[in-house]
Amino acid sequence: MGKLHRPGRPDDLPDARLLWARWAAVAVATYDRDEEREPQQHRSGYWIDDDGLHWDDCGCTWWVLKWFGDGRAVLVGEDESSKVKWYEPAIDLLAGAPEWLPRRYLQELIDDYMVGCIYWFDEGAWHRAPYPDDLADDGLDCGISALTTRAGAVGEIAEQLEFDNTDTGMPELCEQLIDDAEHGALTETGL
Incomplete structure (x- = not known):
């Protein structure tokens, strides 16, 4: 897994398209159709829906990663390691944020003490409010580091599916899945 700074820095994150590809590959590889059919209050794991990647x-x-058009x-999200929501005086997580951000949605999460950090991708780079x-920590490292590197994403698939080094061909299959996703070649028939 990639080791990110604590607190995270925008340059700790890969290009949003690469992060999306890895995250989507993990979500697709670990998708549990039976879990989706179960009536439940809260879903766990990785998934994709109209609100983005989760x-x-x-x-x-x-965590949620969502596109807002035009490369944005x-x-x-939050990890329990984040010290942001308890920091005094309160950190304005939307300071310097562009107008296209879903401010009402984000402010509601902040007001409900649900957010450890907010990063936005615009004009080819990640940004966040000044800290x-x-x-000490915004939770980015513990929460999202597995998806910031190729090896981390491969490891996350193996961990979620409970593969180990004795599962013949599985490490290579996980590696190929991430490779296909990163190169835009992941197809339904490739799974």
């Missing part, structure tokens, strides 16, 4: 451990970690994306120098 990761939720049904505990203290949740938002990454929002105080003494902020």
